[in-house]
Amino acid sequence: MVKQWHAPLLLLTLCALLLTACGSAGRSEVTDAAAALPALTLTDFAGRQVKFPSVPQHIVALGNGEADIIIALGGALVGKPTSSGGTTLKGTEDIMQIGTAHEVDLEKIAYLKGDAVLGNTGMNAKDIPAIESxxxxMVLTQANSVADITKQITLFGQMLNKVPEAQQLSADIEAGIKTAASSRTGEKPRVLLVYGAPGTYMAALPNSLGGNILELAGGVNIAADYPALQSYPQYATLNTERVMEANPQIILIMTHGNGEDVQKGFEQEMRQNAAWSSIDAVVHNRVRVLPADLFGTNPGTRVTEALQLLVSLFAELEAQ
Structure with missing residues (x-):
């Protein structure tokens, strides 16, 4: 009777032990598989070998373009650059602001348990020891051309194990460039592209992102042969005599901050020098402030929007 009474209990116990063993084996296989994944080794734009034990899960971006690309690739962005222009990158409304490439907030990055920090080659190399501490x-990149942006996408795709997604984003940008090229008609407009902040105005050169977008959109950069500034090699000092000689048909202003304030300041600068009043762009009221989220910073995957905006502006000019 005792054996008959305990038989079902014994059977249940044996089943439980078997299930436990199977579960433990399953968990062990998953753990072993995760451990077997190879570590990531990236070569950033500074030529540095950056190693990660696995795909980064707490990514901090010091620039808007880098943040945009990580979001587009479906990465785990936990920190974004502090906005000074009042615009918020779509999809990052609830993400903490952590300073900028100019001023990194280590405390916030540590609080967010950042494992990958996306910085700028020119500005953030000095911050590597602090970030590693x-x-x-730190993964260093730059965006001085549309080609640089596609290289960023490729690198971040490798970092996130999202290579096919990165290839598609790059293909979309290439398609946008071809569309812009095919839509160009007529004579290329002469353009002065200015980077402005209150009291500071520089001409953007072709080796800047804005200058590259300008040429891809079909414009002629009148400052193409200006001597580069030593501290800012993508820009040059404005030369009134040379601007008058080139006689730009349109003046475009890029800025990080308040576009209206910068435009007012630039127009005041022009009024102080009567020579500007004879320039075609001024005579025909063709001084435009470009959107800060597309031209005041690296727009990331939205670079095709910036390109199309200039194509449309040039088409309007041609139609006048």
């Missing part, structure tokens, strides 16, 4: 890795 809090257990994060």
């Amino acid at each position: 809090i257990g994060a890795k």
Whole structure:
């Protein structure tokens, strides 16, 4: 009777032990598989070998373009650059602001447990020791051309194990460039592209992102042969005599801050020098401030929007 009474209990116990063993084996296989994944080794734009034990899960971007690309690739963005222009990158409304490439906030990055920090080659190399001291890795890139942006997309795709997605984003940008090229008609407009902040105005050169977009859109950069500034090699000092000689048909202003304030300041500068009043762009009221989120910073995957905006502006000019 005792054996008959305990038989079902014994059977249940044996089943439980078997299930436990199977479950433990399953968990062990998953753990072993995760451990077997190879570590990531990236070569950033500074030629540095950056190693990660696995795909970064707490990514901090010091620039808007880098943040945009990570979002587009479906990466785990936990920190974004502090906005000074009042615009918020779509999809990052609830993400903490952590300073900028100019001024990195280590405390916030440490709080967010950042494991990958996306910085700028020219500005953030000096910050590598501090970033590594809090257990994060710095990945340095830059965006001085549309080609640079596609290289960023490729690199971040490797970092996130999202290579096919990165290839598609790059293909979309290439398609946008071809569309812009095919839509160009007529004579190329002469353009002065200015980077402005209150009291500071520089001409953007072809080796700047804005200058590259300008040429891809079909414009002629009148400052193409201006000598580059030593501290800002993508820009040059405005030369009134040379601007008058080139006689730009349109003046475009890029800025990080308040576009209206910058435009007013630039127009005041022009009024102080009567020579500007004879320039075609001024005579025909063709001084435009470009959107800060597309031209005041690296727009990331939205670079095709910036390109199309200039194509449309040039088409309007041609139609006048």
